[in-house]
Amino acid sequence: MPTIRVQEAAIDLGRESAALSAGRADVGGIASFLGLCRADDGIAALVLEHYPGMTERALAAIAAEAEARWPLTGCTVVHRVGRILPGEPIVLVLAASAHRAAALEACAFLIDWLKTRAPFWKREEFADGRERWVEARAGDDAAAARWRNAAPG
Template sequence: MSEFPFVKVQKEDFDLTTEINALRKGHKDIGAVVSFVGTVRDINEGDDISVLELEHYPGMTEKALEAIRLQAHERWSLQSSMIIHRIGEMMPCDQIVLVAVSSRHREAAFEAAHFIMDYLKTNAPFWKKETFPNGDMRWVDARVSDKEAEARWHQPVNKEEPA
C-alpha cells in the first residue's frame, strides 16, 4: 500500500496542482481526474459572513472521511482518490475542501467525486460556526438539500467499466 495520505485534515491551505500531481504519481492507467474545491462564501442564508470556523474531533474525523472515500472505491472502479478538509478559521474565498478522484474513465471519476462531496456534507463530523461582521455567531446545520442529495446514492452501482 502506498504511503500517500489519502485523507488529510489540516489548518493550512492546500495547492491544487501539488495535490493532483501527488494523486496521479505512479499511475499510468489514469484516463480521468476530477477535482472539486469548496470555498468559503461571503453570504449564507442572506447574511454576510466574515469568518467561518470549522471544528472537528481528531481521530474520529479522519476515520469518517476514510470510510466515505473507501465507499466510493467500492462503488466505482477508481485508481485513486483523496480528501483534504481544512479546520480552523477561514475567510470568504478561502479553500475549505478538496476532493480529487482518478479513474480509467471520466464517468466513474465524476460520479465518485459527486458521491464523496454529498456524503461529506451530511456525514462528516465537522462543526461549522459562522461569524457576522457585527460579531454575532451561529452554528450551521446540514441543509435539507444536502440530505436529499446524499439520499440519491442509496442505490447500488455497477462497477463495470465502459467499453
C-alpha cells in the same frame, strides 16, 4: 489507498492532483471539487471544528465506499479546520480513474456524503460580531440520499 487529511493549512489543488497521478499510467482522468468559503449574508469567516481521529476515520470510510462503488485508481480528501475566510478553500475532493464517468460520479458521491456524514462542526462569524452554528440542510440530505441505493453507472 485513499489520501485523507484534516488540516489548518491551505489546500494546494495543483500539488494534490499531481500527487494523485504521479507515475501512474492507469489514470485517465481526475475529477475534482474544491469547496470555497462564501461570504453569504455578511459572513466574515467560517470556523470548523472536529474530533481528531474520529473525523479522519469517517472520511476514510466515505473514501473506501467510493472505491468500492467505482473503479478508482485513487482518491484524495483534504478538509480544513480552523478559521477560514471568504474565498479560501474549505474542502478538496479528487477521484482518479481510467475513465471519466467513474471519476466524475465518485467525486460527486464523495462531496455529497462528506456534507452529511463527516463530523465537522461549523460556526459562522459575521462582520457585525454575531455568530451562528450551521445547521444541517435538507438540500444536502437530498443530494446524499440519491447515492443510498444507487449502483455505480
